Amino acid sequence: MSNSRSESDTLPARPSDHVDSVERGAPESGLGWRAWLRWAWRQLTNMRTALMLLLLMAVAAIPGSLFPQRQADPNGVVQYYDDNPELAPVIDNFQLFDVYNSAWFSAIYLLLFVSLIGCIIPRIKHHAKALRSPAPKTPARLERMAAHSSHELHLVEGRTSDADIEQAITIAATELRHRGYRTARYDNAKTWSVSAERGHLRETGNLVFHSALVGVLVTVLLSSGLNYTGDRVIVAGTTFVNAESAYSSFAPGRFFDRDSLTPYAMTLDGFDVEYVEPGRPGAGQAGNFAAHLTFREPGSEETRAETVRVNAPITVDGDRVYLLGNGYAPLITIRNAQGDIVYQEPQPFLPQDSAMTSLGVVKVPDGLPEQVGLIGFLYPTQSTLESGASYSVYPDLINPRVTFNVFTGDLGIDDGTPRSVYQLDTESMTQITGGDTGVDSIELTPGDTADLPDGMGTITFEDLTATEGADEPVKRFVSLQIQRDTGATWVLIFSILATAGLITGLLVPRRRLWVKASLITPAIGDRKLRIEYAGLARGEDPGLERAVTQFSETHLSMIAEQSPSPLFKKGTP
Amino acid sequence: MPWANMYEFALIGTLLIIAVYLAALRWFDLRFLGVFIAGMVVFFLGGSAMSFYVEVTPLMDPLKSIWLIIHVFVASLATALFAIAAGLSTMQLLQARRERQRARGAGLAGLGRGYLRTLPNSEALETLAYRFAILGFIFWTFTLIAGAIWANESWGRYWGFDVKEVWTFVIWVLYAGYIHARATRGWRGTKSAWLSLIGFAAVLFNFTIVNLLFKGLHAYSGIS
Secondary structure, eight states, X not given: OOOOHHHHTTSOOOOTTBTTSOOOOOOOTTOOHHHHHHHHHHHHTSHHHHHHHHHHHHHHHTHHHHSOOTTTXXXXXXXXXXXXXXXXXXXXXXXXXXXXXXXXXXXXXHHHHHHHHHHHHHHHHHHHHHHHSOXXXXXXXXXXXXXXXXXXXXXXXXXXXXXXXXXXHHHHHHHHHHTTOEEEEOOOSSEEEEEEEEOHHHHHHHHHHHHHHHHHHHHHHHHGGGOEXXXXXXXXXXXXXXXXXXXXXXXXXXXXXXXXXXXXXXXXXXXXXXXXXXXXXXXXXXEEEEEEEEEEOTTOOOEEEEEEETTBOEEETTEEEEEEEEEEEOEEEEEETTSOEXXXXXXXXXXXXXXXXXXXXXXXXXXXXXXXXXXXXXXXXXXXXXXXXXXXXXSSSSBOEEEEEEEEEOOSOTTOOOOOTTOOOOTTEEEOSSGGGSSOOEEEOTTOEEEOXXXXXXXXXXXXXXXXXXXXXXXXXXXXXXXXXXXXXXXXHHHHHHHHHHHHHHXXXXXXXXXXXXXXXXXXXXXXXXXXXXXXXXXXXXTHHHHHXXXXXXXXXXXXXXXXXXXEEEOOO | OOOSSHHHHHHHHHHHHHXXXXXXXXXXXXXXXXXXXHHHHHHHHHHHHHHTOOOOOOOOGGGOSHHHHHHHHHHHHHHHXXXXXHHHHHXXXXXXXHHXXXXXXXXXXXXXXXXXXXXXXXXXXXXXXXXXXXXXXXXXXXXXXXXXXXXXXHTSOSOOOOHHHHHHHXXXXXXXXXXXXXXXXXXXXXXXXXXXXXXXXXXXXXXXXXXXXXXXXXXXXXXX
């Protein structure tokens, strides 16, 4: 690529190892630290370094897909620790469970962005100047350009003046301006020329793209501290008040203001779901989930009904509410030997498979001779394998049944340790039904009551169609994710900017075009005029030659048709 | 819309490879690529009919969204463009090797495979490959953004480093690297062509291995 002094003024200020720029070497030895610092900075902001950092980032992102990540799959990490107790801590040491927050991944992308910023700031300055400066001087030898054509025209003796030639070039300049070129005239005694340039949008797009990427990163880094995400399970008919303590899990950002949660009340009125009927393809597949909620703002009696669906979250007080999951919450009643109720709750059972075989835990800390814990399975449509094991064949409540294994001992909650309501720590408990105990598990269909072992009392699986006149014997629950994301809108705006910049930066051709007319006065014969058309591309420009040819044809016919009568005749080329 | 599982995606993807190829023939003479494209499509179609076939079932709830059409369509369009770019890069590498051998002057006559003599030179092939790759890159960027918008509607976050998101990002970065490589002195030519091939290998890896073996939220292969 040619790179004369006059041109480089309006060319993008590229890193020194860009294919379009002049190569510079390392500083001479014996230079001061400033020179070395400048050299190091230039190394960081050059193309090769950026390329290496890009490729390094691609490679560094891969382990995050090989190992479970705490952010995306926290249970996977726990599982990994269980499966590989020796390897897991080693892997954890390398932050491979938190790849995208790890020191080494952060180092790569921060260096990349420093390199990027170091590259685009001088380019922005330079580009701002280039946008205001005129198109560069017409080169002396146009035939050296990538696209070039030359035509000789006879002048009509005595009628064609220099002013007419100048006019011909003016026509070219006007036409070029119509085509979106910026033009500058460079005339002297025997040559007239117009220098035209277009495609500053290419560099503009390029710079917008890279700046927008910086915008995305900065927005993500700044806003993530202000956000929160919380999960909450709500059983039909119950109410959730928006407070941190009411969440099943709550993950606030570092700078999240805990007082900023609006304590609105949210009631689950009902939950709709449809299943593909048995015998059809995809039988049992659930769809058209809809959670019907009622909201009440604090200090107000007015209520507002909303429906949350999959792919259609709702917005409440600036926070978004998503429907994540659903399941069954059978109402279990436990009475002691005297017949007093010691436990009665609709306990959410977490679905384990697509046929909604669900697992739940019942904990009875008080009221029975010992602390009792029960691990239960709910089969919405129960069937039995040949081995005698139960399983669910269909997710809807066709033949619901629950089974319980009973444990006695210490629930581990007396000392105030927070325990999950979905897990039973059986370490200091004794199993008394099911498994190897020789006592059958308790099995209940809706409305059934069974005796607990050792005469402790009874357990009932309430049938809500009988007790409450409900449509279904078992209540449903939904799990909702409630979250605030302050940066999302800005991330979207920057992404759109980046895409727009990318398209213009890659697809808008950047080119220069020259039209030059010069008089040839041969020793004998007519004076002739040579008109040259030349084009030069900057970056990828497949259409350059076509553009030059097409323009030369248009222009030649334009000047040939000039009124009143032809001033230029086509001569031998 | 026929793109809810791997089999259907393979159908739409191969259809688009052919459509893009035929459309491109209007502007560029790419007939030399015909065998490569046809071969690749036959391989993909055969492979997915044998291994990925699943019965048509009603659309799962999370997939019922306008973004399914946008996200999956641009993803397959980008894949089609990357496939053609990869074909051209392969030809470029073969042609560059032939040119190197010829430059060394080893056995002028009958050197190399005959058909390469009829192909454009490696530089022209590289320019073509680059043009398809940048279009693919633009559509891949759309895929990323459309996916993020959809994820924000569906999963409650626009980015969560789900395995599929990670690989989409890796592919994006690889092709960004390819585009930069072409503008970097010393990387234009053979080296950047290899990057294009690595990028396409990652696309294929993302579609097959990641779908089948990795655990993540994009579990729509339909294969259990």
